[in-house]
Amino acid sequence: MSERIPPSQVPPAAREDLLADDLAPAADDLTTDGDAVTDGDTATAGPPHAVGRRQWPLPKLADPDAPLLLVDNLTTYFSLEKGTVHAVDGVSFRLDHGEALGIAGESGCGKTTTALSLVQLLPRNARIVDGSMKLMGIDLAQKTENQMRRYRWREISIVFQGAMNALNPVRRVVDQLAEPIEHRLDQSPKAARKRAGELLELVGIPKRRGRAYPHELSGGMRQRAMIAMALACDPAIVIGDEPTTALDVMVQAQILELLERLRRELGLSLILITHDLSVIAETCDRVMIMYAGRVAEEGTVAEVFRNPRHPYTQKLLSAFPNIRADRRTLEVIPGSPPDLREPPPGCRFAPRCTFAMEVCSREVPPETTFAGVRVACHLYPEGGDGMPVTTPPPNAIGATAPLVPPPSDAPPLESIDEVRGA
Amino acid sequence: MGSYYLSRRLVQAIVTIAMIVALNFVLFRLMPGSPERATIRIPGVSAEVYQQTRARLGLDKAIFPDQFVAYIGTTLQGDLGYSYKYRGQPVSEVIGSRVWPTLILFGLGELVAIVAGLALGAYTGWRRGGPVDYAGNGLSLILYSMPYFLLGMILLVIFGVGLGWFPVSGMFNVGASYASFTDQLFDFARHLALPLATVSLGLIGQYSILMRSSIIETLGEDYVTTARAKGLTESHVLRNHAIPNALLPTVSLIAINLGYLIAGAITAEVVFNWPGLGTLAVEALTSRDYPVLQGIFLFLSVAVVLANLAADLIYGLLDPRVQA
Amino acid sequence: MTAPTLTADRLRSERLRLRLRGWRDFARRFSRRREGIVGAAIIAFFAVLAVVPELIVGPLETATTASGTRLAAPDLTHVLGTDELGRDVLNLTVHGARISMVIGLLATLVTVSIGVFIGIVAGYIGGWIDTVLMRITDFFLVLPTFVLALILAPILREIIGTSSTIAGIRMTLIVIIIVIGVTSWASTARIVRSQTLSIKERAFVDRARVIGGGSGHIMTHHVLPNVVGLIVANTVLTFAGAILTETTLSFIGLGDPFQPSWGQLLDAARSSGAPGLGAWWYFMPPGVCIVLIVLAFTLVGGALDDVLNPRLRARR
Secondary structure (H helix, E strand, C coil), rough: CCCCHHHHCCCHHHHHCCCCCCCCCCCCCCCCCCCCCCCCCCCCCCCCCCCCCCCCCCCCCCCCCCCCCEEEEEEEEEEEECEEEEEEEEEEEECCCCCCCEECCCCCCHHHHHHHHHCCCCCEEEEEEEEEEEEEEHHHHHHCCHHHHEEEECCCEEEECCHHCCCCCCCCCHHHHHCCCCCCCCCCHHHHHHHHHHHHHHHCCCHHHHHCCCCHHHHHHHHHHHHHHHHCCCCCCCEEECCCCCCHHHHHHHHHHHHHHHHHHHCCCCEEECCCHHHHHHHEEEEEEEEEEEEEEEEEHHHHHHCCCCCHHHHHHCCCCCCCCCCCCCCCCCCCCCCCCCCCCCCCCCCHHCCCEHHHHHCCEEEEEEEEEEEECCCCCCCCCCCCCCCCCCEEECCCCCCCCCCCCCCCCCCHHHHHCC | HHHHHHHHHHHHHHHHHHHHHHHHHHHHHHHCCCCCHHCCCCCCCCHHHHHHHHHCCCCCCCCHHHHHHHHHHHCCCCCCCCCCCCCCEEHHHHHHHHHHHHHHHHHHHHHHHHHHHHHHHHHHHHCCHHHHHHHHHHHHHHHHHHHHHHHHHHHHHHHHHHHHCCCCCCCCCCCCCCCCCCHHHHHHHHHHHHHHHHHHHHHHHHHHHHHHHHHHHHCHHHHHHHHHHCCCCCHHHHHHEEEEEEHHEEEEEEEHHHHHHHHHHHHHHHCCCCCHHHHHHHHHHCCCCHHHHHHHHHHHHHHHHHHHHHHHHHHHHHCCCCCC | CCCCCCCHHHHHHHHHHHHHHHHHHHHHHHHHHHHHHHHHHHHHHHHHHHHHHHHHCCCCCCCCCCCCCCCHHHHHHHHCCCCCCCEEEHHHHHHHHHHHHHHHHHHHHHHHHHHHHHHHHHHCCHHHHHHHHHHHHHHHHCCCHHHHHHHHHHHHHHHHCCCCEEECHHHHHHHHHHHHHHHHHHHHHHHHHHHHHHHHCHHHHHHHHCCCCCCCHHHHHHHHHHHHHHHHHHHHHHHHHHHHHHHHHHHHHHHHCCCCCCHHHHHHHHHHHHHHCHHHHHHHHHHHHHHHHHHHHHHHHHHHHHHHHCCCCCCC
16 A cells, blocks of 8 residues: 655656657647537647646647546436436546546446546436536536547546457457547558557557457456557546456456556556455555445545545445454445435435434535545534544444345336346 | 358258258158159059059169169259159259249349348437337338238239339230340339339348347447447447447348248249249149149258358358357 | 244245236236237237127128129228128138137147257257257258248148048148148247256256156156246247248148138139239238237237346346
8 A cells, every 4th residue: 555656756758758759649639629619718729738648738628727637516317217316426526637546336336327427428318417527627517429529538538347348349459449549549540550559569468469359368468458448549537447357366466567557657547446445455546435326435545544434434444354364254234225216315324324323314414524535424524523433423323224125115127227228 | 260160061051951852852752643653644554654664763662772862863963853734844944944033033132121121220220219210110010020922912002003103913024025125124124123122121121120129239238338438420330330240140130031031932923923933833832743842942942051051151251259 | 933834735825925926027017018018909809809700790701602792892881892702801801810810829839839849858858869859950940941831731731631620620721730830840949948958957857856756757847837938928929920821821822712811811812813903902901910910929929028038138
């Protein structure tokens, strides 16, 4: 759990030689913003930004002083015929240049939906209903599909879980890598393929293996290829959605090491989504714990992991067996995550929280900040001392969720496709 | 495509054809009316002539293996026996003269249906909902439930009789003489129009439904989401990622469909009196010309097997995952 | 709380309750699918026509009891016009419902019986029997079975003869039933075999074997009940196919003019030149009925398949 090198200290010279200098950016592609320039911004394309490793100018509307990514109150709902699923309900966070943010939580807590919202790649029945996502000051939530296309992959790219299905099975890997270079950066097919080969080498795949089809590569190599593909347009942010989950432990370690190296050498900003806290501990600077569509706790990895404040974070950390500690019974969190079609009023974790108080099931806990950690819990009210609470307070009612949830009356969702509206 | 795949498919096809020939032989034995009497066709023939004919045809030998082997031998040489109805004419000749009208009708029909059906299916699958989708879906479902000959009769009544745009029978005008080749071609095309429409419409319905669901399934795959995430335009994603993958199950099903097509083929020809194998089969049925029926069975079965083989090979070319 | 006693009665009532809940669940899920309901309504309509045609249109008109002029267009006395013998087309069509549906039903029974038998035997016994049976099944799947039917039908007709009846059904139609059954069983066999293979893996079959049940006993009492549930959807779709095949075979001339099915009516229409004369009222009614019934069975079969075999594609 060492500290990360602050991004401002990454020597700029080290980055240049890793990027081919015969790839000139397309003339006006970077300086226009999709179809209509409605924001009235007149900032011209300036010199390459000093921070980060971007070779070419920022988007025309970018604010050079704004944080890299500022998400405020993002709210995304899915509409099913059986109700509306409040998948992401008021999530806010910030990502700075060169930072690595880990988003952790159980399945269904909204991590992937948050990631898909950032690039507006939600399924047909999902919509961003509120909030803003400001990339260098540009609110992506307001962009239409046509406008959004300009930002995809060039500013934000995404590495999906299980790269087997994320690569087109009937096309060669190198062609798929070259595709965004050719079409988004306006390069000739030959130059694009050359660049794609270099990217493959960058992630440790021999250039000639690029001519293979996805099914001919091992799982680890496919994941590396996906990472290489994500870097193709030199994006500001790379989102990794469970990039190591489908892999075995040894390969997992290799991929994490690769991500580390790329971050160091290229000054990448990373959003890493995973349910595996150990991965976050190893790679990320900051961590955001999500539960049932909301942020439970967010802060530096060092602080959150050493002094977890939110009861959910504490339970999460204690649920991971520590190979060096004495043997003990693993703690289990009773109950199961709430049905997001009818989320409980107040704190969504209250039914399972051993520290729950009476106010918890009535009011939504406000977010407060202590020692650089943001936490949403009634145990840490505004003006309090903000010290982590490890024993239930005297007025605690405790968890009301049973150990085994009763069979619900509502007809169950019959398949995952129902949520995706397939 | 690995050579193992190729050779395996080839061997399977040969084995199937062998089984077809064997089945044909069994049917030959079951045929009512003994062949020797058929070739003579004179009642009250003397026992001597009868025995001679039997010996000549090799029918006095054991069924298996002698007759069986002899049968395979003659069949491989293209000798399928002689027609009952067309006295003395070899079956292979009778069939041969009627093959090309069927080939034209169904070759063109299949081609039109593949192009139109796949295009329609891809479009409706991409733009789900909307009037084209619902209308197309409903129409396809109805066409799917309709026997080809019924569709033929409807088209005939509306466009042939009612509107008088097209002739309703045959391939050319009876007894016509043509000023030039283009005149003859034009007449041929007019006669081809309604039967072609019948065959194509039925197939278009099937292919578009299939392609539509294939595209919808493909558009939900992760690599399509990745392609969109790359910021590529929707039409680029459709053309380069969705369609190449959606074609795969479609090709398989077009091949499987070929066998079922035959029923529609035969009946559609009958409605329009199109002088192809279909009408020949029905004529043979009514006149109990069993050798011709058998010959048609053999010909069509082998054709289907070969067409399936070709489709398998095409699939192997399209899908790089197909190997050993 | 004292432990509940496991008497045979309690087991039985428990099982009954579970089965009732299963039926209720099924009914609820099926009723959600509109196309299934539409299909079922259409089938019910034609079933009524098939059971009591005389109540609706009187007895089947023949050449001697023909009531109108030849090939007359529809008017007030004959709402669907008349055929080339002067018979009322509505009368013929309604009576045709019973013939078409009965042939379809019996042909489906033959098809499914053969298919289930071969499928279970191949799947359960395995080994070389499985290989041989599957080779034969694949052969029948590739073969254009319609042409095979075309050859088999006249052969069977000559062998069996055409004038007698079995249970009121004329021999020609019996021939059609047999021919359809013998040529269409292959896809059912395939489906049943794969189900049998997966059931074979399940524990209760091993237990039955341990107790000492013989193969035949296991196949009929354990495998079959579990397979039947899963092939219901397939059977309904087979019914649709059987009706289409019968229609086509009758159209070719293998039908029976004395017990006319819809296909036979279409054959009569064509050979009397109705399409060329523009007499649409002769072939449209039976034609529309065929389309409706095939559509109905396809819709119901599809809905049943959705309900009984839900596919959980968990992608992420």
